[in-house]
Amino acid sequence: MEIVRSPDRLQQVCLGYRPTKVIGLVPTMGYFHAGHLSLMNWMREHCDILVVSLFVNPSQFGPGEDLETYPRDAERDARLAEEHGVDILFMPPAGTMYARDHATWVEVPALARGLCGASRPVHFRGVATVVTKLFNLVQPHVAAFGEKDRQQLAIIRRMVRDLNMPVKIAGRPIVREPDGLAMSSRNAYLADDERKQAPALYKGLQAAEQWIRQGEVRASVLRERITTWYAERLPAGRLDYFEVVDPDSMHPVSEISGPVVLAVALYLGKTRLIDNILVDLPHGAADS
Ligand SMILES: Nc1ncnc2c1ncn2[C@@H]1O[C@H](COP(=O)(O)OP(=O)(O)OP(=O)(O)O)[C@@H](O)[C@H]1O
Ligand SMILES: CC(C)(CO)[C@@H](O)C(=O)[O-]
Ligand code: BAL
8 A cells, every 4th residue: 555645646646546546545534433434435336546535624623613623643644544555555644635726616605505504614615625526636537435424425416517527436335333323433422421322313313214214204204203303312412404405406305205315413412423314205295
C-alpha cells in the first residue's frame, strides 16, 4: 500500500493507472469501523486499483460543529486499510486540499435544503465540493458511499448525473452493531448511558415501518407517533427530525403510496446520530 499525502502526486499516480486499470474510490473521514471496511471489501472485488481517501473536510463542518474534536487515529486506519487490500491511501494534510483563495463550490440545493441540510446549512455544499475534487484527483471508474448518509448519497448521484461526471456510484447497505445501532465514527462520543439508549433510534424506524405496513399512510401521524415513541425510550434524546421522504428526490411525502425512506436525526447529549430505512412498498400501495 502506498500512502499519498500530496493531491498533485495522487492525480499523477491515478492518471497513470486510468487507461489500463479500473480505479475504485472510497472517500472517508477516517476512524475506520466495520461500515468503512465493508465499503473497502466491496470495492476490492470491483476494481483493480483501490484508492481510499481519509480527509476530515473542514468545508462540510459549520461553525460550532465538531471539526476539531472529530475522532482521528491515522496509524490504526493505515493498518486497517493495508489489511483490507487498499492500494493507495490518500491522507492529505489539512492545508493542502484548498487554496487560500478557494472560491468554487458545487451545490445541489434542491436535495440539500431539508433533513440534515436544515440543521447543517453549509454541510452538503462542502461534501459535494470535496467529492468533486476527489473525483478530479483520482478519476475513479467507480466510487462507493454508504446508505447511512442517504441524503449525501442522493446528492452525489444527482451531481454526477447533472454534471456528466464519468464515474459510477455504488450505494452500499448500512452496517450495524449487533444491537442495531448504525456504525458511525461519532458513536465514539457516546457516554455509557447514551450508548445504552442509542439502539432505540433504529428500533423506532422499525416500529414506524410496522405502522406503515399495518396501513398508516399519513406522514403527519407517523411523525406524531414516533415523536412520542422516542420521547418515552430516549429520555436523554432530542429529536432533530423524523421525515418520510421520496428515495430519489429526498423530498417529504405527505401520503405514502410507494417506496419511501424513513430518515431520522437525533441528539443524544451532544452527539448527533442519523439513521434511515427504505420501506420498499410497491408503487400505488395505498390505492390497493
Ligand atoms: N454504518 C455504516 N454502514 C455503511 N457505510 C457507512 C456506515 N457509516 C459510514 N458509512 C459510509 O462511510 C463513508 C465515510 O463516512 P465517514 O467517514 O463520515 O464515517 P461515519 O461513520 O459516517 O462518520 P460520522 O460519524 O461522521 O457520520 C460514507 O460513504 C458513509 O456513508
Ligand atoms: C463523503 C465524505 C468523505 C466527504 O468528505 C464524507 O462526507 C463522509 O465521510 O461521508
Ligand atoms: N458521513 C458524514 C460526514 C459528516 O457528518 O460530516
